[in-house]
Amino acid sequence: MQLCSMCNLANGDHFEEGECYICGGAALKTDAMIAQATALLLEKKAKSFSISTNIDKEWLAKEERAFDQRMRGAESVKNFLNRRISAALSKASGAGYCAEGECKVVFDYSKGAVELREGDLFIFGRYCKRAAGLSQSRWTCPKCEGKGCSNCQGKGKYYESVEERIGEPVKKAAQAQGYTMHASGREDVDATNSAGRPFVLEVNAAKNRTLDLDALSAEIAASGEVEALDLAFVSRSFVEVVTESHFDKTYRAEVEFEKDAGDAEMMRIRTLEGVMLLQQTPTRVAHRRADLIRHRRVKHIEVARAEGQDSRAATLIIQAEAGTYIKELISGDNGRTNPSVSGLLSMKAKCTRLEVTGIDDGYLDLCRNGDANTANARKR
Ligand SMILES: [Zn+2]
Numbered sequence: 182m183q184l185c186s187m188c189n190l191a192n193g194d195h196f197e198e199g200e201c202y203i204c205g206g207a208a209l210k211t212d213a214m215i216a217q218a219t220a221l222l223l224e225k226k227a228k229s230f231s232i233s234t235n236i237d238k239e240w241l242a243k244e245e246r247a248f249d250q251r252m253r254g255a256e257s258v259k260n261f262l263n264r265r266i267s268a269a270l271s272k273a274s275g276a277g278y279c280a281e282g283e284c285k286v287v288f289d290y291s292k293g294a295v296e297l298r299e300g301d302l303f304i305f306g307r308y309c310k311r312a313a314g315l316s317q318s319r320w321t322c323p324k325c326e327g328k329g330c331s332n333c334q335g336k337g338k339y340y341e342s343v344e345e346r347i348g349e350p351v352k353k354a355a356q357a358q359g360y361t362m363h364a365s366g367r368e369d370v371d372a373t374n375s376a377g378r379p380f381v382l383e384v385n386a387a388k389n390r391t392l393d394l395d396a397l398s399a400e401i402a403a404s405g406e407v408e409a410l411d412l413a414f415v416s417r418s419f420v421e422v423v424t425e426s427h428f429d430k431t432y433r434a435e436v437e438f439e440k441d442a443g444d445a446e447m448m449r450i451r452t453l454e455g456v457m458l459l460q461q462t463p464t465r466v467a468h469r470r471a472d473l474i475r476h477r478r479v480k481h482i483e484v485a486r487a488e489g490q491d492s493r494a495a496t497l498i499i500q501a502e503a504g505t506y507i508k509e510l511i512s513g514d515n516g517r518t519n520p521s522v523s524g525l526l527s528m529k530a531k532c533t534r535l536e537v538t539g540i541d542d543g544y545l546d547l548c549r550n551g552d553a554n555t556a557n558a559r560k561r
Pocket residue numbers: 184185186187188189201202203204205206207208209
């Protein structure tokens with residue numbers, strides 16, 4: 182096996198130099214591309230940059246073969262190039278490397294070309310969803326892919342989304358190319374959320390990077406259906422902190438019973454407090470989740486029954502561990518959730534309205550303060 186000098190450096194200089202088995206010689210353009218990129222950064226007077234390297238997927242498969250021959254001292258070519266590029270660019274241009282830098286240098290190895298784009302922005306926040314019938318992320322009609330057809334009544338989508346309500350005003354203000362919302366879990370389309378669910382909005386290729394976040398928050402709230410609170414700039418790495426975190430939540434659930442339910446029944450519901458539930462993946466989500474049994478604890482449950490309220494209805498306040506399926510805790514999902522409100526009362530019970538009223542996510546504020554400190558340290 183022969184490698185070019187670049188791929189060989191990544192592989193501990195172990196191979197003979199020649200016609201490159203991994204990249205076919207494309208990586209040899211790296212230093213020339215760095216020179217191009219330096220000129221672009223200097224011309225733009227950029228203070229910070231991030232990089233993105235696009236390489237042929239074949240390289241990865243082929244370097245596995247090289248790894249088989251030499252495990253020690255080897256690194257993936259992509260990592261090696263990223264390191265070499267960021268170090269050389271900071272040195273030559275005087276700009277600092279930063280994952281959320283003001284511009285992004287794209288190294289496209291299929292064309293041997295370099296392109297300078299606007300950098301991405303990352304905005305943390307907590308959203309409230311005041312109206313049911315909104316999905317969390319964009320839900321494009323699969324039939325027409327957003328163009329509009331009879332299937333979606335010409336709208337190109339099934340639901341309006343929280344992502345668009347927040348993303349569109351931000352995109353406009355930032356003069357950005359696009360956005361993606363990364364959230365910590367999600368509520369059902371028909372559920373509301375007054376707790377504020379943590380998210381990070383990734384804003385791609387943002388021309389305007391000094392946004393008035395308070396003004397944006399007010400603009401988003403004007404619709405009356407979605408609010409975005411606690412907005413703050415964060416680093417790219419915060420996306421993972423938010424999406425990988427799982428928090429206990431409190432819910433307010435309106436329940437309808439098959440028959441009259443009196444004080445004795447309400448007492449029985451209270452016995453669910455502290456109980457460990459066995460929840461087999463609900464039938465309604467089985468098509469997208471692995472079918473397994475989860476153990477989730479009900480931390481607190483209380484019945485809030487107004488005087489004169491229908492004896493076939495009640496309001497439950499439930500605090501449960503992250504990942505508890507509340508509708509199934511009430512209905513029992515044909516025996517797939519045990520115990521359940523329905524099972525305890527030996528009659529059908531159905532959740533008719535669900536609201537997330539609390540999310541125990543204070544941990545994120547601690548992380549965010551740490552994040553702000555590192556961001557400041559980087560600027561200094
Ligand atoms: Zn090579």
